[in-house]
Amino acid sequence: MAGRRRLSGSSAAVACLLLASLTACGGHPPADTARRQVQQLLDLRAAAVLHHDPAAYAATGARAPYAALKAVPFDAWSYRVTALRRGAGTATADAELRYRVTGYDKAPVTVGRTLTLSTTADGKWYVTSDRPARKSAQQLWDQGPVTVVRGAHSIVLGAGQSDASLRGYAGLADRAVPAVSRAWGTDWSRRVVVLVPGSLDRMAALLGAPAADYRGIAAVTTGQTGGGDRGPADRIIVNPDAYGVLGPLGKQVVLTHETTHVATRAHTDAATPLWLSEGYADWVGYRGAGRTPEQVAPELQRAVSGGRVPTALPADGDFGFAGDAARLARAYEGGWLACRMIAAHWGEDRLEAFYRAVGAHGERAGAVEGALREVLGTTLEEFTDRWREYLRAQLG
Structure with missing residues (x-):
């Protein structure tokens, strides 16, 4: 037939490659085009969140979770598609959601999301569900x-x-x-x-x-x-x-x-033992409350009055939520009494300076020892002995 010719196998392959940026030879958009289309769709969805536009959000697919989050003030909300898995008229997108709550977040919260999508008869994508990614929190x-x-x-x-x-x-x-x-x-x-x-x-x-x-x-x-x-x-x-x-x-x-x-987050790091971070938080919590050591530390009081005075400051492992509840209570109470002792003997300003000095060390080894020496003028051994005597005096 005039004006038409049959392509050889190699020519057909070349033609398919030339058309790859527009459409796949099998009639479906290629993966990179589909991913770009999905990213554009999620950009529209994010803009609808930020502009409080439920109609624009609904135009991108499922209305959830807009109705649930619309009251939250956001000044940033965006998706970044990290992977796309195709099916027949469907797809699953892995995405990184980044958002900021207005007036509170100075940098975005970043979480993993999994979105499922389908195509309309004219090949346009729409979202059918948006849920936490596997191993990501709600x-x-x-x-x-x-x-x-x-x-x-x-x-x-x-x-x-x-x-x-x-x-x-x-x-x-x-x-x-x-x-x-x-x-x-x-x-x-x-x-x-x-x-x-x-x-x-x-x-x-x-x-x-x-x-x-x-x-x-x-x-x-x-x-x-x-x-x-x-x-x-x-x-x-x-x-x-x-x-x-x-x-x-x-x-x-x-x-x-x-x-x-x-408040203390910027000065709390791997150098800070839990007895200090939790004990200090409890010390601030009870500061001015008028509660006695026996009222605040009943588990430790029972141990001390029974002759079981701890030999060392609480270890990080003692603060495990899933472990022994009595041991957890004694750990918190022991940390609180250590901080209370510092405030009583060296002063509240020294307690704050000690906390900051420990965190400034950057790593656990030597952090407490250095801060004890530089801020409180004592050693870990002397501090521990003083703390044990303090427990006996306050709880015995």
Whole structure:
């Protein structure tokens, strides 16, 4: 037939390669084109989040999780596709989600997400689901609509919680921030982010850990140790099951303790033993509360009065949440009494300076010993002996 000729096998292959940037020989877009299309789709989805545009978000596919996260103030939200796996009219995208909460995060929070997608009849992609990537923790909006309560020094995000409950947390956080600044100083953000899920199981899902690890733990703080003040804000994550059974003082102590971790984060690193970081946070939490050592340290009091005075300061392993609850309590109480002893004998300013000096060392070996010598003028052996005598005096 005039004007047409049959291509040889090699010519057909060349033609296929020449057309690869437009379409695959099998009739489907090539992988790099599909990935680019999916990235563009997710860029539109991210823009819809930032511009509070539910219609634009719905145009990209599934409405979830927009309805759950729309109340959260974001000043950054973006996806970066890291892998795309194709199927017949479907795809699964691995993506890196980066977001910042307005006024709190100085750098983005980065989390892994897995999105499933399908194509329309005209070949356009749309999102069918958006979920945490394998081995990645949930975000609060994965658990339902997020309610936001703002305090003077805090933002409280809750899922499955009433407004009244969240306002209570904001009040506690707003009292904690100035209390921490009075003890530690003001060289920190003086703002906290509090996440309140609906249950222990949901708290564990936010941490990507088994619920059994946090049973009986009222709250934890997540963040990057030694990261300075240019990273994402720490998150105080509450276990409402354990927190709810505390009295007013206990609730305030817990929020102040966790807020202390936020304040001291830039000076806490691999050099800082847990007896110091947890003991200092407890010392700030109980500072001015009028509680006696017997009231604050009942487990250690039982041990000391029974003649079982610890021979050494608590080791990091003693602070394991999934271990012996009594040993965990004694570890916290021992760290608190060590910090209380420093404040009583050397002064509160020296206690703060000691904490900063330990963190400034950068590595564990020699950090405590150096800070004891330089700031407190003592040795680890002398300090430990003094601490053991202090336990006997306060708890015996």
